[in-house]
Amino acid sequence: MKRLLTYIFTLLLVVAVVVGCTPQAAPTAAPTQPTQAQVPPTAAPTKAAAPTAAAGPVSFHYAFLDEPPGIDPTIFQGGTQSTIYAALYEGLVTSDEKGNIIPGAAASWDVSADGTQYTFHLRDGLKWSDGKALTAKDFQYAWLRALDPKTASNYSWFVEMFIKNGTPFAEGKVTAEEVGVKATDDKTLAVTLNNPAAYFLQALLAGVWLPVRQDMVEKDPAQWALNAATAISNGAFKLTEYKIGSYITAEKNPYYWDAANVHIDRLKFSFITDANTAYAAFVAGDVDGIAGVPSTELVKLLATDDRLHPYDQLRVSFLRLNTKSEGLSNPKVRRAINMGFDRKSYLEGLGNITSVPALGTVPSGLILDGKDFREVSGDNGLKATAQVEGARALLAEAGYPKGEGLPVYRLHCPDTMLKEAEIVQQMLLTNLGIKTEIKPVDTKLWFPMMVEGKYDIAFGGWGGDYVHPMTFLELFTSTAYDNATGWANAEYDGLINKARVATNEAEALDLMVKAEHILMNESPIVPILFPSGAIMMQKYVTNWFISPASTLYISPAVITK
Structure with missing residues (x-):
């Protein structure tokens, strides 16, 4: 390992x-x-x-x-x-x-x-x-x-x-x-x-x-x-x-x-950890550049200020689902959460007008064999809006109609993300009948908590280390420390290992697309957005x-x- x-x-x-x-x-x-x-x-x-x-x-x-x-x-x-x-x-x-x-x-x-x-x-x-x-x-x-x-x-x-x-x-x-x-x-x-x-x-x-x-x-x-x-x-x-x-x-x-x-x-x-202070310094000419802007200024700046430079990030944000937790050990329950998640309303609730709903783990713009991985892999049967009917049907098949019989899950979030957690909490309850209790955690204690499996549902994300789909997909192999979901799938591991050594890009692309499909069907994570x-x-x-x-x-x- x-x-x-x-x-x-x-x-x-x-x-x-x-x-x-x-x-x-x-x-x-x-x-x-x-x-x-x-x-x-x-x-x-x-x-x-x-x-x-x-x-x-x-x-x-x-x-x-x-x-x-x-x-x-x-x-x-x-x-x-x-x-x-x-x-x-x-x-x-x-x-x-x-x-x-x-x-x-x-x-x-x-x-x-x-x-x-x-x-x-x-x-x-x-x-x-x-x-x-x-x-x-x-x-x-x-x-x-x-x-x-x-x-x-x-x-x-x-x-x-x-x-x-x-x-x-x-x-x-x-x-x-x-x-x-x-x-x-x-x-x-x-x-x-x-x-x-x-x-x-x-x-x-x-x-x-x-x-x-x-x-x-x-x-x-x-x-x-x-x-x-x-x-x-x-x-x-x-x-x-x-x-x-x-x-x-x-x-x-x-x-x-x-x-x-x-x-x-x-x-x-x-x-300068306060965005408003940094923005004021930029406006006053005290700094030549700033690494972010207050979201309250974004709409105005996008329309009026060409000093603003929007960009896509090589990242994905998601929810981790602890596959060792009661109910979440069932892939049908996890897939139901994935299908029942309303990415569009999540972004709207945050006033986020620049990020893109994530229907997979790999962002757009990563090219193999002349093809964009995201376009080839497709939407994995997911949508930007919630597929409530299909998600509820999966819960029922798993033995939890309308979420009945599932425990109250711990929904862990960094202490800076209470609003995000509240949106997710209400979404899971409304769409699936799944109840959660929000557990804010100091960011310094965040990842050790997940590695130790002391969570049920938790916010997470990954920034690519290099410009290739593998940087996102290798994260969920059974030997990856940062997997932190308890999920292991021998077929997934085999596809990733073959893709790692493939010298033909078409072959590597095919192997990784198949791997992402398995990942999304099993749903140890729920992709939410590709940040901008x-x-x-x-x-x-x-x-x-x-x-x-x-x-x-x-x-x-x-x-x-």
């Missing part, structure tokens, strides 16, 4: 704020990854000429609506961190605005004919932000550190999923020399996978794969990433201060290989972009004020 799958809780937008990592158009599908050996371009595509930057030192100030629990890339992952990491670090590969994988620290790479071996060739002259040479050994150290149980990385599972002998190493059964990551020289990193994975390059965009400096980490393993003296990085910017609870500041990294195309000298990320968000950016900030994986890339931005 994977030791630790991090839970990425996705708020079921939106009562107080429409929030996002950063602005974007609707996600663009990732390009098809090669199924045979291929050497990508040795340099990023030629960049368009940037607007003329402002004279003198240029500053950029962006306000997040939350503060991450940490910014050690090996340990902490999340939407806010991804934007911070994109500014401070650079992995082997990076993304352009269309989601194409392009060279980052690696100038090129080779892939073996069977798709299990990748050889990355680093750029010449790479340096850390203190001027010391960056080598392939820095990547090897970072990946092994992620696998080390002592690190307690919440993404160790992600490295294990791909890298040969990653799990045995994490379990202490093999040595580091037997793990499938080796620096064969200062500029070459040889990687061996557990099996072919056409989406491996996409997966490398996650923060856990970023290089970190061993000597800096060992000076203060718990705090090194928060201190400017030890937070040595290899990206466009380097940390200058982190004031916990307030802000992060950074300055341009003169040793970054592409520093000539970085037009910002000083960078500030503030943490909106952020604001001042007009004088140009050339920034967000990838389809919802990461803001601010390093190419130009400030023209």
Whole structure:
């Protein structure tokens, strides 16, 4: 079993704020990854000429609506961190605005004919932000550190999923020399996978794969990433201060290989947890961008302010159903809840005018074999509105007509989501006769409660780690720690395992579509919505972009004020 799958809780937008990592158009599908050996371009595509930057030192100030629990890339992952990491670090590969994988620290790479071996060739002259040479050994150290149980990385599972002998190493059964990551020289990193994975390059965009400096980490393993003296990085910017609870500041990294195309000298990320306060700061011109807007302003801003940038997120929000609970152990009861859920009225009740009802687990825009997964998989027999008659018939077949005989279920929600819980509570009672008792829980205690099975029905969600349907479907395999529903289905596991190693995209698509159909028929979860968000950016900030994986890339931005 994977030791630790991090839970990425996705708020079921939106009562107080429409929030996002950063602005974007609707996600663009990732390009098809090669199924045979291929050497990508040795340099990023030629960049368009940037607007003329402002004279003198240029500053950029962006306000997040939350503060991450940490910014050690090996340990902490999340939407806010991804934007911070994109500014401070650079992995082997990076993304352009269309989601194409392009060279980052690696100038090129080779892939073996069977798709299990990748050889990355680093750029010449790479340096850390203190001027010391960056080598392939820095990547090897970072990946092994992620696998080390002592690190307690919440993404160790992600490295294990791909890298040969990653799990045995994490379990202490093999040595580091037997793990499938080796620096064969200062500029070459040889990687061996557990099996072919056409989406491996996409997966490398996650923060856990970023290089970190061993000597800096060992000076203060718990705090090194928060201190400017030890937070040595290899990206466009380097940390200058982190004031916990307030802000992060950074300055341009003169040793970054592409520093000539970085037009910002000083960078500030503030943490303003009240959306109204952040919006007021934006209106006053005190910040250049904000990562969300109050929902009360959304309709007006959509109609009148082109500084607002709505975007689709690579996420799904759902209800988890504990399959070990009385009644919920019956798939007909779970399917009845899925069919009887009125997604349209849920969104209307929240005033959410941007998100889309979810009739499956995989959002739109993920392309395999030239086809959108969501379109091929279809609606799974679900509708945006409740199918009350059919749902009640299923309950009756299960022996619970009109919900009679079912216990009063615990409906767990984060303590910030009482309105959402009240809508669900009334919906289940009205449509199905199912009674619930709302149980608010501190968000810090949220996922441990679910993993321990101390719930009946609970709000949940997942943010994709890479631009591929597998990032959503693997979550519900029987060995996935984050499944947290108690559901296990051997046929589902088999389809997912076959899709993981499929080298033909048409075959992989067919396998994953079949898997989603099983998941929705069994209904250990009830998909609710595919979240959309909106952020604001001042007009004088140009050339920034967000990838389809919802990461803001601010390093190419130009400030023209």
